Amino acid sequence: DVIAVSPNDPDVVAPAMRKAREKGIHVIAWDADAVTDPRSYFVNQSTAQAIAYGMVDTMVQDLGGPEIRAQVAIVTAYLTAANQNIWIEHMKARMADTYPNLELVAIKPSDEDQKMAFKVTQDLMKAYPDIKGFFGISSVSFPGAAEAVKQAGQSGKVMVTGLATPNSMKAYVKDGTVKSVVLWNTGELGYLTVQVGAALAQGTLKAGETTFEAGKLGTKQIKGDHVLLGDILVFTKDNIDQYDF
Structure with missing residues (x-):
């Protein structure tokens, strides 16, 4: 129902993405954006x-x-x-x-x-x-x-x-x-990607919406066709032990 891609070279995967979309499969990008015409949304870490x-x-x-x-x-x-x-x-x-x-x-x-x-x-x-x-x-x-x-x-x-x-x-x-x-929180980015994919498959995420209810992550902003995870994180010697990923 849904394919999520994170391409190193957007042009290489674009033909396969277009074929998938022609077959009715929802295609989204996450972490790294793809060519925009075959994908519905880009799940972005931040701007x-x-x-x-x-x-x-x-x-x-x-x-x-x-x-x-x-x-x-x-x-x-x-x-x-x-x-x-x-x-x-x-x-x-x-x-x-x-x-x-x-x-x-x-x-x-x-x-x-x-x-x-x-x-x-x-x-x-x-x-x-x-x-x-x-x-x-x-x-x-x-x-x-x-x-x-x-x-x-x-x-x-x-x-x-x-x-x-x-x-x-x-x-x-x-x-x-x-x-x-x-x-950014990589686990949360993966979770948000799955939430967006599920919403597309279920028909609950529509073009033009400006917010998205992302389960345990709460309300996330949509800017254009970018679903934004949120702010970046900075890890230093004072806080790095608080994170495990």
Whole structure:
């Protein structure tokens, strides 16, 4: 009745999504958006702007404040990942408009491979010896970048932040390699996706609605065709042990 997709490359899965919709199957995207014409809704963690701004604001705080001049780089998963490309555009805008002392020197893919993210980060530290910060904007690139900084003996000197689960980054937070981890509640995102799919299958979610009753999560906002989970979370040494995912 329902198919939910989270594509690394939206164009690759688009033909299959269109075929499914032609057969009367409800198609939704979650976590990473797809080509919009074959899907009904995108179950989004938060707005792309809020996620991007959260990462940049966190980096600035970890570096010591907006007056700090610093070169930074982004290690992404794939250059074709639609959600990450949208985040990157908002990150660039946030730096240009609010934090002009941040200089974005590189954006590099890691092919959703932690070892590749490690190597990319190593190479960037060699190419930019004065670099002060890395954004790992996928759950694989973030720990890879953190491990590279740690092994280079730069923990606490070169900041690393980004998107990953608290469990995958807990050791790096506790040893001082990472000060802050940005994400959302992944379990709740999965739950919300199932709730949206069930409502579509049952015919209780209609186009044009602005709110959605999401079971134990309560009322969620719908903006256009995006069902929003809510605010981002920031995990630090003070609260990371409170989360287990």
